[in-house]
Amino acid sequence: MTHFDSYQKNPILALGSSAASRSPLPNHLLQRALTQETIMSEAPLLYTVEDGVARLTLNRPDSLNSFNAELHAEMRRTLEAVRQNGSVRALLLTGSGRGFCAGQDLSDRNVAPGAEAPDLGESLEKRYNPMLRALRDLPFPTVCAVNGVAAGAGANIALACDIVLAARSASFIQAFCKIGLLPDSGGTWTLPRLVGMARAKGLAMLGDRLSAEQAEQWGMIWKVVDDEALQDEALTLARHLATQPTRGLALIKRALHASADNSFDQQLDLERDLQRLAGRTADYREGWPPSWKSVSQASRGSEMAALSPNDIIAVIGAGAMGAGIAQVAAQAGHRVRLYDNREGAAQAGIEGVHRQLEQRVAKGKMAQEEVDAIIARMTPAATLAELADSRLVVEAIVEDLEVKRGVFAELETLCGPDTLLTSNTSSLSITSIASGLEHPERVAGLHFFNPAPVMKLVEVISGLATASETAETLHATAAAWGKIPVHASSTPGFIVNRVARPFYAEGLRLLQEGTAAPATLDALLRQAGGFRMGPFELMDLIGHDVNYAVTRSVFYAYYGDTRFQPSLVQQALVEAGRLGRKSGHGFYDYRDTAEPAAPVFASSVEAELPVLVAEGQLGIIAPLVTRAGAAGLETVCRESLSGQARLRLGGLTLALSDGRCATERARDEGLEALVLFDLCLDYGETDAIALAASPGVDDAARTLATAFFQRLGLDVAWLTDTPGLAVLRTVAMLANEAAEAVLQGVCSARDGDLAMQAGLNYPRGPLAWADSLGLAFVHRTLIHLQQSYGEERYRPSFLLRRKALAEETFHD
Incomplete structure (x- = not known):
């Protein structure tokens, strides 16, 4: 199934709290359902934190680390994580393989013959410029180790760093002029300030290769270093800067x-x-x-210091998750003791880590010396007593409350009073695990996502008795390990698995109501919504037995709250044994003889388009008018008598959905022919859109609407007239659930959004997305959905309602 190709990571199933105790599922099924599954992939950007230094390595060596859409997204997320990481005091940027960065991956901009050329200015505004600003504005020193060729935007990204070291074999090339472009990514600003106007013009207009030694002589970089010493010297410099004020x-x-x-x-x-x-x-x-450990949380992150690399970390459970957590700690410089009550399991877990790291050596991703050092820091423990001198214990064993309680009770008698005791549980209440202990204040959840060495998100879970100092130290430690930590309270689903439920639920409901086929809905969520995968292909990937069991567990954990109600459609798949990819059949047929399912988009049509009249304050839909003008359509903008943003093509009205179906809205607003269009992540870049029509839209009007959006370069999917269409209702419900989590003290707005982006690769945090749409609009959409269905499922969160009425936002 080729529609899975764009998916890179699948962090799923993070169910937390006392779901197991209230779930009607058998324990073995619940445990299987809560096992995390994911696709392994080579990250395009490697990120670690050690000794106060955040090390970012561009990791597309086969393409000379050139930037494609995925690397842009990873760089944006990681720079934000670095900024928020209270333990980081310097940054080191370098590249993997034989080059630093060749700039833009031009294959990412291939244009079909006859197609409209991409807007390169828009690409800069949305990708490069925010990245350069974020890099340049970091509140601590940035060091760049240019390990090979730095061309185009790659050269200018390097020069945006504070101190640049280059390998003797490295070179800098302003190659833009070779393809008819001008230096961007700050090049026309940086070059004349570094080397003077005359030399800047020569570099920019000739595009000649400038050796590292010449760059040093011209004052463009700090110094040249022998190739074999570059990384060590750059890291030493970064570590030194990290010790300064x-x-x-x-x-x-x-x-x-x-x-x-x-x-x-x-x-x-x-x-x-x-x-x-x-x-x-x-x-x-x-x-x-300096007193960097006491820098205020508002300015640099957590006030608590991370555990020292000299502290010993213990991990209980040598399965895939436990061994992965042990690897993360060892890579961060800790000595790690791995314990498992199965004979030989701990040693086998370490050997498994060793094999995986050796594969990275074979691919040129790691040095052999680095792997040897990591493995040397990992030792198997024969008994729990051997973990007594650990500063942190992470339990990652079977999801059985009584078993965990027994382990923690024994740990409390063995370990010192300053040892932090944590569980990687994805289903059990931290409060329940800690109950009965003499010192429950040092117990917390440390929930990694599988595979732990790859996935960046860590949920730090506080139970009822967890001390704030415990949670903050764990947060700082996870950040020092190169992770993106978020705080959450011990409630069912924690953050990720709770907030993500509407992504599946709304897709299932649309399918059940006959709105569109799975392939069409998936395509709309990907192409228009910006999600990595649509709900149906993602559920097929997870496995319906797993996804359905988790949904049921959350539903019962919240005492039957209809927001989490399971779907009869998915139940039928489970009963039929159609579990998804692993069984060969789910929403899609994966058998060798099956034809890949394709989305249903409207066939290409031609129509004479009248003048486009844009009425009112267009807001987020304004790029549609810009695209119309670029496509050669005559456009007129004017005030709206109704106060609403609308587009008119003759007698046909086009409008963004507001949660009502087109039939109801056309009646309410006295419109004869109304076509509603769905929400898009970015109307300037989207290549697909969903439409729904009121009964007054005849075939000619439908053709006119189709032709208009196709003229703008969009695939058009006509949906059955349904409230909120596909993307809008999904985003509104995700934001609503995130708001409810904030209202109930599960997490902050910042951590809720960060968790969904770092844990599930959402294109935006749900609350930030709601802010950008306007909370009043999102609230109104939910009200309309609730009125359409007459169900509590769509009730707006009180916090969302209050902020909408006060004209506030979740983020500054």
Whole structure:
């Protein structure tokens, strides 16, 4: 099935809290349902944190680490994670393989003959420019180790770093002029300031290769280093910077950046103001070494320090998850003791890690010395008593509450009072696990996603008695291990598995109501919504026995709340044994003889398009008008008498759905012919859109609407007239569930969004997405859905309602 090709990671099933105790499922089925499954893949960007240094490695060596859409997305997410990571005090950027970065992957911009050329300016605005700003504005020093060719945008990304070291064999090429473009990614700003205008013009207009040594002589980079010493010297430099006063270095960056545009007098004034700030920092007042451990959470993340790499980490359970967690800790520099009560299992777990790392060596992804050091730090433990001197214990055994309680009770008698005791449980209440212990305050959940070495998200779960210091230390430690940690309270589903339920539920409901076929709905969620996979292909991948069991568990854990109601459609698949890819048949047929299912899009039509009249404040749909103009259509913009944003083609009205079906909205607004279109992540970039028509839309009007959107370059899917269509209702329900989680104290808005992006690769956090749409619009959409169905399932969260009424947002 080729429609799975774009999927890279599948972090799924993070059900938390006391779901097991209230679930009607047999224990063996619940345990199987809560086992995490994922597709292994080589990450395009490697990210680790050690000794205060965040190390980012561009990891597409076969393409000279050139940027494609996936690498852009990973870079954007990771830079935000680095900024939020309270343990990071310096950044090191480098590349894997024989080159640093060849700039843009041009194969990602292939244009079919006769097709409209891509808008490269829009690509810069949405991809490169935000990345360059995020990199340049990090509040700590950035070091770049250019390990080979740095061409085009790759060269300018390197030069955006504060200190640039280059291998002696490295070179810099401003190759834009060779293909008729100008240097972007800050190149026309950076080059003249580094090497002077004359040399900048030569580099930009000739596109000649500049050796590393010449770049050093011209003052473009800090220094040249022998190839074999580059990484060690760059890392040593970054580690040194990480020991310096972080706030002071941030102020130095700020002053130097401003100097390029300030007059002398302006710079003197800025120095005065910044020095005043520097003099007020704890670093200056208390003297050096700096008090970076006490930097405020608002400015640099958690106040608590991460565990030292000298601290011993213990992992109980040597299965795939336990061994993976042990590998993560060992890669972060800790000595790790791995225990399993099955004879030989711990040693086998370490050997499994060794085999996986050796594969990375064979692919040139890791050095043999690095692998040897990691494995040397991992040792099997024969008894629980051998874990007594550990600073942190992570339990990753069978999902059985009584078994876990027994293990934690024994650990409490063996380990010292400062040992943190954590569970990787995905189904059980941390409060229940810790009950009966003398010191439940040091017990928390540390929920990794499978495979732990690859997946970035870690949910730090606090039970009723968990001390805030425990949770903060675990949060800082996970961040130091290169993960993206989020805080959550011990409730069913934690964050990810709870907030994600509507993604499946709304797709299943649309299918049950005959709105469209699975392939069409999947295509719309991918192409218009920006999700990695649609709900049906994702459920097929997870397995319907697993996904259905988890849904039932969450449903019963919340005492039958209809927001989590299981689907009869999925129940029928389970009963029929159609479990998805693993059984060869689910929503799709995966047998060798089966024809791949294809989405149903409208056939290409031709129609004479009248003047497009755009009415009202268009907001997020404005790019449709821009695309219409670019496609040669005559457009007119005017005020809206109704106060609503609409597009008109003669007597046909086009409007963004607001949660009502087209039939109801046409009646309410007195419109004869109304076509509603679905939400898109970005109307300027989307290549597909869903439409639904009111009864007054005849064949000619339907053809007109189809021709209009096809003229804009969009595939058109006509859905049965249904409230909220496909993408809008899904996003609104995801945002609603995230808002409910925030209201109930499960997580913050920031952590809720971060979890869904880092854990499930959502294109936007649900609450940030709602903010961008306008909370009043999302609230109104939910009200309309609730009125259409008459069900509590669509009731708006009170927090969402309150913020909408107050004209507030979830994020500043």
